[in-house]
Amino acid sequence: MLIVYAVPSPISSVRIGGFGEADYYASQPIPNVSPGLLVRVFLINGSSVKPVNAFIDVYANAPSGIVHVAMGYSSTLIVPFNSTNWLYALGKWASLGIPFSGYNTSMLVFITYMHGNESWIVPLLIPYNVGWVYRALGKSTPLTATLSAATPRYIVVNAYINVNELRPSRVVPVRLNGTVTDPQVFGTYNGYTVYNCSLSGPQPPNIYTSYVFQPTSTCLGFNGSLPIAWVTWSNGVIQSDQGLQFELNIYFSGTINWDAMSTDYGDLGTSYSANENWILSSPTYTIGSQITQPGSVYWYYENATWAIVNYEVYEVWYVDAPIMYYVGITTVSEVLYVPPNDAYGNAYDYGNGPISMFYNGSITLSEQYFGYPALNASTVFDYAAFEYTPYGEELWECNGPVNTYTGTYYTITLGGVNTAYSLSAAEIGTELGGLAFDIAVDLATEGKATPLIEFLSNVGSAIFDIAGLLIPPSTSTTVTSTYLEFFNVNTGTKLYISVINASAVYGLPTLGFILNATNYYGGPASVTCKYNQWVQIG
Amino acid sequence: MASPMNVKSLFWFYFGFVFVNFASSLWLLLSSVLTVMPMPLPYWLLYTPGNIATAGIIVTALMLALYAYLGVALVLNKLNRGFIPITMVIAFTIGIALLLVRQAIPALAILVIAYVILIGTYAVLISVTTSRASKALWGVATIILALIPPILIGGGLTVINYIRYMALVEQATAIMASAVEAWRLGVEQ
Numbered sequence: 270m271l272i273v274y275a276v277p278s279p280i281s282s283v284r285i286g287g288f289g290e291a292d293y294y295a296s297q298p299i300p301n302v303s304p305g306l307l308v309r310v311f312l313i314n315g316s317s318v319k320p321v322n323a324f325i326d327v328y329a330n331a332p333s334g335i336v337h338v339a340m341g342y343s344s345t346l347i348v349p350f351n352s353t354n355w356l357y358a359l360g361k362w363a364s365l366g367i368p369f370s371g372y373n374t375s376m377l378v379f380i381t382y383m384h385g386n387e388s389w390i391v392p393l394l395i396p397y398n399v400g401w402v403y404r405a406l407g408k409s410t411p412l413t414a415t416l417s418a419a420t421p422r423y424i425v426v427n428a429y430i431n432v433n434e435l436r437p438s439r440v441v442p443v444r445l446n447g448t449v450t451d452p453q454v455f456g457t458y459n460g461y462t463v464y465n466c467s468l469s470g471p472q473p474p475n476i477y478t479s480y481v482f483q484p485t486s487t488c489l490g491f492n493g494s495l496p497i498a499w500v501t502w503s504n505g506v507i508q509s510d511q512g513l514q515f516e517l518n519i520y521f522s523g524t525i526n527w528d529a530m531s532t533d534y535g536d537l538g539t540s541y542s543a544n545e546n547w548i549l550s551s552p553t554y555t556i557g558s559q560i561t562q563p564g565s566v567y568w569y570y571e572n573a574t575w576a577i578v579n580y581e582v583y584e585v586w587y588v589d590a591p592i593m594y595y596v597g598i599t600t601v602s603e604v605l606y607v608p609p610n611d612a613y614g615n616a617y618d619y620g621n622g623p624i625s626m627f628y629n630g631s632i633t634l635s636e637q638y639f640g641y642p643a644l645n646a647s648t649v650f651d652y653a654a655f656e657y658t659p660y661g662e663e664l665w666e667c668n669g670p671v672n673t674y675t676g677t678y679y680t681i682t683l684g685g686v687n688t689a690y691s692l693s694a695a696e697i698g699t700e701l702g703g704l705a706f707d708i709a710v711d712l713a714t715e716g717k718a719t720p721l722i723e724f725l726s727n728v729g730s731a732i733f734d735i736a737g738l739l740i741p742p743s744t745s746t747t748v749t750s751t752y753l754e755f756f757n758v759n760t761g762t763k764l765y766i767s768v769i770n771a772s773a774v775y776g777l778p779t780l781g782f783i784l785n786a787t788n789y790y791g792g793p794a795s796v797t798c799k800y801n802q803w804v805q806i807g
Numbered sequence: 808m809a810s811p812m813n814v815k816s817l818f819w820f821y822f823g824f825v826f827v828n829f830a831s832s833l834w835l836l837l838s839s840v841l842t843v844m845p846m847p848l849p850y851w852l853l854y855t856p857g858n859i860a861t862a863g864i865i866v867t868a869l870m871l872a873l874y875a876y877l878g879v880a881l882v883l884n885k886l887n888r889g890f891i892p893i894t895m896v897i898a899f900t901i902g903i904a905l906l907l908v909r910q911a912i913p914a915l916a917i918l919v920i921a922y923v924i925l926i927g928t929y930a931v932l933i934s935v936t937t938s939r940a941s942k943a944l945w946g947v948a949t950i951i952l953a954l955i956p957p958i959l960i961g962g963g964l965t966v967i968n969y970i971r972y973m974a975l976v977e978q979a980t981a982i983m984a985s986a987v988e989a990w991r992l993g994v995e996q
Contacts, residue, residue, distance in 0.1 A: 309853075
């Protein structure tokens with residue numbers, strides 16, 4: 270009995286991209302093991318999975334920036350919750366005065382593995398709740414009161430360096446360079462405060478071995494309103510579709526996950542999540558009266574902090590004089606903070622708002638940091654059109670996003686919202702062990718399928734750990750929709766609607782509708798339908 | 808009681824039962840504690856959901872093989888009750904196969920039947936014991952096995968911790984019963 274109680278049991282588990290896994294263990298205190306974050310690095314080469322030494326570098330995300338917490342060259346790195354640097358970041362969260370149950374933040378971990386003159390730098394985001402740390406350290410404050418009873422005491426991260434799948438970079442000798450210059454872009458632009466978000470907390474101790482890894486991170490912070498959904502129209506629409514009306518409606522309620530992104534590795538895991546309640550219809554916009562020039566209308570949430578972290582590693586050998594090697598670089602885009610149940614609103618953007626800034630390329634932000642314009646890297650996942658044909662005005666649809674209500678009232682629903690916004694509560698407890706785990710998932714989702722679980726109890730209580738993992742979290746999301754409604758569609762309306770997912774570039778969950786009068790966005794030679802056909806629905 | 812002929816064959820069932828359960832429990836205990844400790848570990852020693860599920864599958868396969876061996880050994884010794892474990896193994900195999908092809912409802916029905924036959928298999932084990940101690944221990948294990956489903960159905964996932972304790976006690980008594988039998992069959996005779 271005592272053993273069952275004292276043995277750590279996993280209470281949740283998340284998969285981080287294709288290169289990591291975070292497991293959260295609840296337990297009684299174990300003597301000589303401090304509660305905290307434990308990072309393990311495994312090298313995957315073919316079918317072999319082995320612990321391997323790597324340079325492990327850990328940062329804590331705070332509401333306004335990142336704090337360097339710990340680093341080391343090893344196959345495991347422990348970062349206790351009571352590490353000075355981590356406590357510094359936790360203090361920043363606590364000073365917000367928001368109950369800890371309202372949001373989750375994360376640790377940003379970089380794993381640098383070198384073999385010969387090849388190197389791999391893998392970034393991972395490890396979500397956690399500030400209240401867990403407070404509980405584990407025995408600190409109770411009014412902010413911890415609303416947390417659920419079971420809180421993890423140990424966070425174990427398994428990072429996988431898959432040398433067969435991840436592309437290496439070259440390790441090259443470089444001249445010793447002096448200090449790294451911060452980007453000269455700080456200031457205020459389009460309502461955004463752009464600032465240096467490397468928080469000057471206590472610095473972690475350097476590690477001295479025969480050689481030294483020297484990490485350099487630059488953090489570019491953005492504070493302001495971030496877009497959540499938008500409509501952009503062209504000059505052609507204004508000329509061709511006078512009198513056409515539309516509304517942009519959003520319905521987001523529940524936990525929203527902001528996933529961090531990297532150009533090299535895609536989705537890196539959730540950097541921040543909070544409960545939000547953004548439900549409203551926009552005013553009705555009429556082309557020709559309210560709208561007379563090309564631009565956008567967008568929904569936004571306020572007081573958000575978003576960061577672009579550039580992470581570089583150098584290796585320095587001290588023989589007679591220091592010899593420096595450039596190991597590699599990676600760039601992470603992550604949301605640090607959005608107040609829970611934050612204020613939101615909608616506004617126009619005629620070239621000086623966030624839609625222009627982030628997506629339409631009036632400033633070259635995305636090109637500068639990511640090497641390409643944001644929209645080029647985004648995917649159009651739905652098309653719909655109003656086209657005049659000899660048989661009269663007809664509405665054609667692809668992928669089924671269109672609902673017709675009356676003769677002149679159409680709704681274009683944004684498809685794929687669950688995926689794009691990472692809203693699914695099923696994220697916890699899926700894809701954990703391939704086939705074997707699927708069986709357990711199947712069983713647990715059936716709810717009543719206990720016999721096999723009982724039979725598997727020959728592995729003692731382990732299988733019940735799995736069963737416990739599969740109990741869905743209590744704060745699951747009411748899933749959401751975003752849709753564009755059209756009124757006054759009549760003979761002569763010429764409108765091509767492209768529905769775009771622009772989330773992949775910055776990690777800001779952003780989806781948009783692009784309206785054109787002559788062709789779809791990007792002028793695709795052919796538009797592929799999911800069902801391989803266009804359907805006439807109006 | 809059991810005829811002298813099957814004594815040696817049943818010894819290997821009991822030996823396997825103790826060995827598989829002991830090894831899996833040892834893995835469970837070691838891995839769960841070591842995973843949170845800052846020391847390098849081979850991947851198979853990590854207490855992760857994927858590894859737990861893999862261990863469960865391996866142990867299930869080994870246990871099914873042992874029960875199949877038990878059934879065959881009994882039948883070969885003209886004890887027709889050996890068909891009970893054989894039927895159970897077949898039922899579990901079909902149930903798991905149905906799960907793999909995602910036929911959840913038929914799989915569930917067959918697994919419930921298999922579970923009932925598992926209790927029957929424990930009754931068979933009681934009937935072939937050679938000592939009162941192991942008979943009593945198998946008896947306790949059988950009662951716990953029979954009590955788990957009604958408790959789980961009645962209490963749902965809120966009682967999962969009690970079910971865990973029950974499963975552990977059940978496992979411990981079954982291991983002890985098998986150890987007593989293996990000792991008597993292997994050492995005393």
